[in-house]
Amino acid sequence: MPVDRSPGNLSQRDPKLTTFDDVDKYKQAISIQNYNVDCNELVFLAGRPSAEWLSAVGARYKLDHRFFHQHLNFLPTGQRDWFTAPTLPSRSHNVLRFCIPSMLFVGEHRYVNTDDLQKARRDCEHQLLSRFRSFQEGTSADAGRSIVRRMNIHSGDNLVIEQELSSCLLKREDRWTVLVWTDSGQDVDFSFMPTPDTGQFKGAVDRFEFCPVFFEKDLSEKDTLYRPPTGTQNPRLSQALSSLPGNYGCTLDWTKAAIDPMFAIQELFTFHAASEVQYVNMLEEFVTDQISRAESRPAETDMVIALESAPFQLAPRTTAIMRFTVLPILTLLLPLAFGAEVTTEHTITNSCERKTQRGDSIDVHYRGTLASDGSEFDASYNRGQPLTFTVGKGQVIKGWDEGLLDMCIGDKRVLTIPPEFGYGQRAMGPIPAGSTLVFETELVGIEGVEKDEL
Structure with missing residues (x-):
């Protein structure tokens, strides 16, 4: 497993970069007496591990094996001797983990219908499961290849792979080492990732190209750790995460980084945030495009259905950001795409100054029936007690x-509610999936509203 080492001496501004692609050369280097004893270190482990690399790095830094287990937690835990006690929080206080989305360009204006999208997703899921199961059978020759944990397919234009980055802070007297393990390694082709070969995705792997990650840089800082890509590597294979070790520190002030490891890992946070923001921006652009499609060609908006579940497969930290940004848009988009609306029939109408508004706590009597056959599925009148809720x-x-x-x-009103404004495609007790509902409603009261306000 390639290891990028960037020791930063407390007295120097520009750190030194040393790279190891061979485990024997690494063992030979660290066997030298006082190897980097007087330096703080940033050590990058890139891609798939091998037993030899884990043993060498673990022995060098006396690492808790749980750090390795945590980073490889996506593997099937089928062996009985893996059922160990849970890790104490105190053992993980020095460990940080980041989910990193990487976008791939496939093409432009490649409309793919929902069925083809779902087939492509299932195909990728099966490929990933097969890779996870065979992970432990890998040889040392597999070391350094990239790891893909999840694959998200939102459209025919873009794919997104999810990888992780784990960092561990190790103290040694008045010096420190930060060990950073990234899923992204060095690859000669796209065989490291599942590539859908269904429908309009057949042969698309020849057009794959990774999107770079951009974040602001103080131009007064020197680019001291730049390492150009190898001449044999296809530029389309250049993952942003794989370039992080060789280019790390471009935005750092190394005089501060040498004082405190939190300054040294600042760029990890910056990179993580930038990759997530770009992903969210891509999703917002996609949803906006679907809104335009829904307005101009409603019959072609079946892809919108897939948005309800497909985009939100990221790890929880990223998912929270994406839900906050995208779900309000989807709330507007879904009714528009289907052209659905609630039909209201006023059976009894009174005059008043104070009417119901959002935020009111109201009491409502109702009787609910299915539009398909008129059968009653619920009624507050039968219980003699209205339903209270906030509008x-x-x-x-x-x-x-x-x-x-x-x-x-x-x-009193009669509401005819299509499934898009009801329970959608979910069955709820006596209500079949996709049902249009008819409610006879009566407003009994509004909290805080007296009769003299009516």
Whole structure:
């Protein structure tokens, strides 16, 4: 497994870069007495491990084996002797982990329907599972190849692979070492990643090209660790994460980095944030494109259905950011794509000054039936007690949040709610999946609204 070492002496500004691609040469180097004793170190492990590399690095730094286990937690744990006690939080206080999305360009304006997208996703899932199972059978010749943990396919234009980066801080007297293990290694082709070979993705691997990751750099800082790519490497294979070890420190002030390891790993946080932001920007552009497609060609928007589950497969830290950004857009997009709306019939209408509005806590009597056969599935009238909820807070189905606004106490309405504003394609008790619902509703009260306000 290639190891990039960038020792930074406390007294020097420009760190030195040493790279090892051969485990025997690495063992020979570290066997030298006082090897880098007076230096702080940033040590990069790149790609797939081998037993020889794990043994050499673990022995050199007296690493807790749990660091290796945590980074390789995607592997199937089928062996009985793997059922060890959970790691204590105190054992992991010096470990940081980042999920890194890497985008690949496939082409432009490659519309792929939902069926083909789902087939491509299933194909990639099967390939990944097969790779995970065979991971432990790999030989030392596999060391240094990239690891792919997940594959996200959102459209025919872009694919996204998910990889991880783990870092561990090790103290030794008044010096420190930061060990950084990245999933991205050095590859000669795209065989390290699952490539869908279904539908319109057949042969697309010949067009794959990784998107670089951009983040701001202080131009006053010197690029001291730049290492040009090898002449044999295809430039389309250049993952942003794989270039991180050789180019690390371009945005750092090494005089500060030598003082505290938190300054030294600042660029890991910057790189992680930049990669996530670019991913979210790509998703926003994709959703915007789908909105335009829905407005101009509603019949071709079946891809939108896949957005409900497909984009949110990232690790939890990234997923939270993406949900915050993308879900509000999807809330607007899905009804538009299907051309659905709630139909309201006013059966009793009163006059009042204060009508229901978002944020009101209201009491509502209702009777719910299926539009398909008129069968009743629920009724508050039968229980003799109205339902109390807050309007517009997502406590009830969207058809109610929208259909019960601007009502006076005593008003009655009949709401015809399509599945997009009801329970969608989920079956809920006596309600079949994809059902259109009819509710007879009566507004009984609004919390805090007295009769003299009506």
